[in-house]
Every structure is written in C-alpha cells, then in structure tokens.
Amino acid sequence: MMPAIPNFIREVAVVQHNEPIAQDIYLMRLYAPRLATACGPAQFLQILTDSGLSPFLRRPFSVLRADRTAGWLDLIYDVIGTGTARLSAARCGDSRDIIGPLGNPFDLPKSKRVLLVAGGVGLVPLAFLAWEHPDRLSDMIYLMGAATAARLPDMSALLPPDLPLYITTDDGSAGQRGLVTERIAEHAMPNHTTLLTCGPHRMMARVAAIAAELNAPCFAALENHMACGFGACVGCAVEYKTYPTEDRRYRYVCLEGPVVNAHEIVW
Amino acid sequence: MTIEHPDLSTKIAEGLILRNPVMMASGTFGHGAEYACLFDLGKIGGLVTKTITRHPRAGNPPPRTVETPAGMLNAIGLTNPGIDAFIAEKIPPLTALNTACIVSIAGTSDLEFADMAARFNDLEGIAALELNISSPNMKDGGMLFGCSERAAHNVTRVVKAVSQLPIIVKLTPNVTDIAAIAAAVEEGGADGIALINTLLGMAIDIDARRPILGNITGGLSGPAIKPVALAMVWKVANRVSVPVIGMGGIATARDAIEFLVAGASAIQVGTTTFVHPFAALEVLNGIANYCKTHQIDRISDLIGNMHPPA
Numbered sequence: 001m002m003p004a005i006p007n008f009i010r011e012v013a014v015v016q017h018n019e020p021i022a023q024d025i026y027l028m029r030l031y032a033p034r035l036a037t038a039c040g041p042a043q044f045l046q047i048l049t050d051s052g053l054s055p056f057l058r059r060p061f062s063v064l065r066a067d068r069t070a071g072w073l074d075l076i077y078d079v080i081g082t083g084t085a086r087l088s089a090a091r092c093g094d095s096r097d098i099i100g101p102l103g104n105p106f107d108l109p110k111s112k113r114v115l116l117v118a119g120g121v122g123l124v125p126l127a128f129l130a131w132e133h134p135d136r137l138s139d140m141i142y143l144m145g146a147a148t149a150a151r152l153p154d155m156s157a158l159l160p161p162d163l164p165l166y167i168t169t170d171d172g173s174a175g176q177r178g179l180v181t182e183r184i185a186e187h188a189m190p191n192h193t194t195l196l197t198c199g200p201h202r203m204m205a206r207v208a209a210i211a212a213e214l215n216a217p218c219f220a221a222l223e224n225h226m227a228c229g230f231g232a233c234v235g236c237a238v239e240y241k242t243y244p245t246e247d248r249r250y251r252y253v254c255l256e257g258p259v260v261n262a263h264e265i266v267w
Numbered sequence: 268m269t270i271e272h273p274d275l276s277t278k279i280a281e282g283l284i285l286r287n288p289v290m291m292a293s294g295t296f297g298h299g300a301e302y303a304c305l306f307d308l309g310k311i312g313g314l315v316t317k318t319i320t321r322h323p324r325a326g327n328p329p330p331r332t333v334e335t336p337a338g339m340l341n342a343i344g345l346t347n348p349g350i351d352a353f354i355a356e357k358i359p360p361l362t363a364l365n366t367a368c369i370v371s372i373a374g375t376s377d378l379e380f381a382d383m384a385a386r387f388n389d390l391e392g393i394a395a396l397e398l399n400i401s402s403p404n405m406k407d408g409g410m411l412f413g414c415s416e417r418a419a420h421n422v423t424r425v426v427k428a429v430s431q432l433p434i435i436v437k438l439t440p441n442v443t444d445i446a447a448i449a450a451a452v453e454e455g456g457a458d459g460i461a462l463i464n465t466l467l468g469m470a471i472d473i474d475a476r477r478p479i480l481g482n483i484t485g486g487l488s489g490p491a492i493k494p495v496a497l498a499m500v501w502k503v504a505n506r507v508s509v510p511v512i513g514m515g516g517i518a519t520a521r522d523a524i525e526f527l528v529a530g531a532s533a534i535q536v537g538t539t540t541f542v543h544p545f546a547a548l549e550v551l552n553g554i555a556n557y558c559k560t561h562q563i564d565r566i567s568d569l570i571g572n573m574h575p576p577a
C-alpha cells in the first residue's frame with residue numbers, strides 16, 4: 001500500500017532575511033507561523049520560487065530550524081539553477097507561496113552513537129534533527145564535508161553549540177583534507193552506531209556502503225528531482241531492492257521519504 | 268442585475284451529467300480518494316482516476332519527469348497496482364466520494380480493454396469509463412490505438428458491446444488529423460470524447476549528451492501545450508456531436524473558459540495541480556464568477572458559443 005497523502009497546507013511566507021553564508025550558499029529566514037509549527041527534521045517545503053511560469057514547478061527545500069513561538073523558519077540553499085537564483089534575488093518583505101510540510105521526518109535512533117554525515121547543503125535536515133534533541137547531543141557526532149573552505153558556512157552559527165563537529169574539505173582548505181566518508185570508521189562504535197546522512201547522491205551511496213560493512217543501520221534523506229512533492233505525479237521514483245508486488249518496485253521520495261532506509265534502496 | 272446561481276451542470280457523455288464542468292485529469296490526482304484530505308471533492312464536477320492496466324506495472328526507471336518551459340515532460344510509464352488490486356482497494360473509498368468518479372483503463376488489445384471494462388459492470392458508484400488510447404508511455408498499447416482511425420474505432424466498439432457504463436475515449440494529439448480519429452471513435456459508439464493527452468517530447472542533457480528521461484521520450488503537458496490543445500478541442504467539437512471534454516495546460520478560469528467557448532462541455536485540470544494543488548477550486552469559482560458577470564444563466568449557453576473573428 002502507498003502511504004497516505006500528507007495533510008499539508010499552503011502558506012504565503014514573508015522573507016525576513018536572505019544573505020549568502022558561503023560561496024553561492026544562502027540562508028533565508030521566512031515568516032511562516034503555520035509551517036514553522038508543523039515542520040520536522042528532513043521534512044520539506046515546496047516553494048514557488050517565481051510567481052510567473054519560469055521556473056514552472058515548485059522547488060523542494062528542507063528546513064534548518066524553526067522557531068515555533070516567533071513563527072519563523074530557516075532554509076539554506078545552494079544556487080545551482082533558475083529556481084535557486086530566483087530565491088537568491090528575494091528581498092526582505094517579499095513573499096513566497098509555499099506548500100508543506102511534506103515527507104517524513106528523521107527519527108532520532110535510540111543507539112548509543114548517532115553519526116550525522118552531511119555533505120554540502122545536505123547539512124540542513126541533520127542540523128534540524130540536532131536542534132530538536134538537545135538532550136541527546138552527547139550521543140551525536142556531526143561529520144561535515146564540503147568541497148573547499150569558500151563553500152563551507154560558519155557551522156557554529158548553524159548547529160547547537162554542544163554538538164561534536166568534525167569538518168573535512170576535499171582540498172584541505174578547512175578542517176581535515178579528504179572526504180567526509182573517510183571519517184566514519186574512526187567515529188563508529190561497533191554495534192552501537194546508527195548513521196544518518198544527507199548530501200550528494202554519490203556521497204550518500206558511499207555512506208550506505210560503509211554502514212553495510214559496519215553492519216550498522218543507516219538512513220538517508222534523499223534529494224531526488226520531484227514535480228509535485230505530494231504523491232500525485234509519481235515522478236520521484238526510487239527503486240527498492242526487494243518488493244512484494246511489481247507496483248511497489250519504485251516508491252516515491254515525497255511520500256515514503258525523503259528519509260529512507262539506505263540498505264533497502266538501489267543506489 | 269447579476270445572476271446569483273448560474274446553472275453549471277453539464278452533460279459530458281450520453282447518460283452522464285456533472286454538477287459543474289471542472290474535473291481532475293487522469294494520472295495527476297492519484298486514485299482520487301486519497302486527495303479527499305486536500306479539499307472537498309464534492310465541490311468539483313468529477314475526477315478521473317490514474318489509468319489502470321490488467322497487470323500491475325512498476326513504471327519506468329527514473330528520472331521520470333523533467334521541467335520544460337511552462338510545462339514538463341513525464342515518462343511515468345503507467346505505474347499502477349493492476350485491475351484486481353484497484354477494484355479491491357481503490358474502488359470502495361472512491362464510491363464514498365460525493366463526486367462523479369470515472370475510471371481510466373488501458374489495455375494491450377481490444378479484448379483486454381473489453382475484459383477490463385466488463386469488470387466494472389457490477390460495481391456501484393462508477394460514473395463512466397475513460398479509455399486511455401493515448402498514453403505515449405506504454406509501448407505495448409496506449410497510443411497505438413489512438414493513432415489509427417480503425418484501431419480507435421474498433422476498441423471503442425468492442426468495449427461498448429460489453430460495458431453498461433458511459434464510455435469516454437481519450438485521444439492523443441500525436442496524430443495528423445485528430446478530428447478524423449474523433450469521428451471514428453464516435454462512430455464506434457463513444458458516449459463522450461476527452462482530449463488531449465500529452466504531446467510526445469524529449470529533452471537532452473548536453474553536458475552528458477544523454478536523454479534526461481530514463482525512457483528517452485515522454486509526454487509534454489502544462490501551460491506550454493494549451494494553444495495546441497485548444498485548437499484540437501475546437502476541431503473535434505466541430506466534427507462530432509457527442510460531448511467533448513477538453514484539457515491541456517489549463518491553469519486558470521480564463522483558460523478553462525476558452526475551452527468551453529471552443530466547444531468543450533467540461534474541462535480537466537492536470538499538471539497545474541502539481542504546482543497549485545487547489546487550482547481546480549479556483550478554476551471553478553472563476554467560471555461561476557464569469558457566468559455571473561456575463562449574465563450567463565446556464566453554462567450550456569457558453570459551451571461552443573464562439574463568435575466569428577472580428
């Protein structure tokens with residue numbers, strides 16, 4: 001059975017802040033009191049980046065953190081194309097039409113050690129998870145990978161202060177040199193580790209493979225292309241290794257994800 | 268003087284009158300009932316469920332969609348649970364809805380279409396069947412039927428012979444003369460004609476020099492296709508006497524009214540729902556307001572009522 005369609009809402013959000021925090025990476029604060037109350041880590045919003053037809057479809061973004069009392073929520077986005085360029089042009093006071101929250105949140109695993117493995121703007125849902133569980137920060141380790149120092153935001157402003165953080169960059173310009181996935185083994189506690197990951201597809205595939213070697217549970221927040229975000233277009237298909245019936249071979253990132261069991265899908 | 272309550276009811280097939288002309292298009296609103304949480308489906312005229320086939324289908328490998336100027340390409344590949352699971356699981360919640368539910372079916376042969384159609388004879392709560400003879404994403408059937416007058420005629424006739432439900436046939440725009448296909452389908456006994464399905468299209472990633480869609484080609488939909496759809500609806504409505512249901516890129520009430528004026532007895536909202544989930548309601552309100560301000564008592568007075576060019 002396909003899961004139920006989420007009971008999402010539409011809200012016109014007002015931009016309160018929209019500034020670069022690294023090269024081509026922006027932080028946007030939106031005043032959206034109804035969405036701010038409803039969102040969880042790895043859930044996403046479908047944002048109409050432009051009120052005309054270009055781009056035509058909404059763009060999905062996850063939430064970094066939300067202040068339910070003040071009614072705002074923060075996003076971080078990487079400017080890679082038309083939609084994100086439109087977002088970067090938004091000024092304070094502008095509004096954006098949003099539907100959400102969509103998708104299922106990350107659950108914080110009960111294991112003694114939770115490795116949060118982030119690549120680039122994949123940092124967002126993992127940061128939200130940490131913000132949501134101040135009492136469990138000592139069980140978590142945040143591994144952050146970026147291409148280079150210029151593309152690395154000041155993480156201290158984005159993560160809870162007590163969360164252990166290890167940074168790697170591909171070129172060694174900040175933190176340790178290398179790939180974030182190379183740091184997993186040294187922080188994993190045999191038999192007591194769960195991995196949660198979000199980032200470029202190939203990075204997450206590597207995390208899943210390492211988790212399999214460690215025999216550790218692993219959950220990934222996928223960022224596949226999608227058209228609607230609420231199960232109507234059945235476009236954001238992800239293939240499963242095993243399935244009860246042919247129509248369950250592909251499942252939908254928007255409805256059954258974006259968080260998936262990384263060991264169950266075809267990477 | 269303004270009209271308080273225009274009569275929006277419209278006949279979309281022999282034996283089927285909807286409370287208003289706004290419907291949800293097949294493949295863009297799931298199996299219908301699961302979206303009852305979005306808005307009161309009792310407000311719209313009707314909905315068409317996602318096309319089902321005899322056997323369950325996984326659908327095409329991703330990527331399945333790609334955005335294009337003012338629209339999108341899709342190559343979903345008719346993913347569906349198959350007719351048995353559909354009847355067992357999807358029909359009961361569907362029949363509980365307070366709107367006309369039309370079931371879309373696709374087969375790989377005349378016989379399979381007929382066998383599938385016959386399964387709905389004894390089921391309560393289904394308003395009509397829509398024969399999808401127009402899917403560009405089904406290699407072993409689909410559009411093959413919709414591209415030949417003879418094949419389109421035959422499949423309609425064979426289904427009509429066994430089915431007790433009104434039969435709406437959905438046409439593909441990927442033909443030379445859509446009015447000729449429509450005429451063949453009408454002669455085959457169709458009670459209504461729906462058009463258009465998606466236009467065959469393609470997109471290429473020039474960096475990788477690869478097609479973007481996993482299936483290489485797909486179907487184009489959305490505002491980009493509206494003028495094409497409108498001309499086809501106008502041509503078909505002028506050719507046949509059964510009701511015509513128009514669709515293709517409808518995003519606003521203005522778009523919908525163009526189709527009605529061109530001769531469509533009802534319209535379907537498809538791709539727009541992906542971007543604006545509540546668009547169908549806005550289209551409906553816009554049509555009602557238009558009727559009020561233009562002193563149109565009955566929507567039937569608007570349908571096909573186009574003045575000659577200035």
Ligand SMILES: Cc1cc2nc3c(=O)[nH]c(=O)nc-3n(C[C@H](O)[C@H](O)[C@H](O)COP(=O)(O)OP(=O)(O)OC[C@H]3O[C@@H](n4cnc5c(N)ncnc54)[C@H](O)[C@@H]3O)c2cc1C
Nearest residue numbers: 059060061062076077078081082083084121124223224225
């Ligand atoms: C659930 C979910 C959560 C997301 N959260 C965030 C987030 O917090 N921050 C963030 O910056 N981004 C996030 N993304 C990705 C974001 O939605 C895309 O980067 C955005 O849609 C790009 O829009 P654009 O119009 O700027 O780019 P486009 O013009 O659409 O694309 C530019 C280029 O990037 C490629 N591309 C676009 N989208 C994707 C994608 N999803 N995967 C791989 N390649 C792609 C295109 O093929 C093209 O080559 C998320 C995606 C999903 C599905």
Ligand SMILES: Cc1cc2nc3c(=O)[nH]c(=O)nc-3n(C[C@H](O)[C@H](O)[C@H](O)COP(=O)(O)O)c2cc1C
Nearest residue numbers: 292293294318341399463464488489515516537538
């Ligand atoms: C993602 C997607 C899936 C579709 N699936 C079906 C389908 O299963 N059966 C069908 O008859 N039409 C299907 N269609 C076609 C639509 O019902 C409609 O005919 C077409 O998209 C044109 O209308 P629009 O521009 O308003 O979407 C699909 C369209 C899209 C975009």
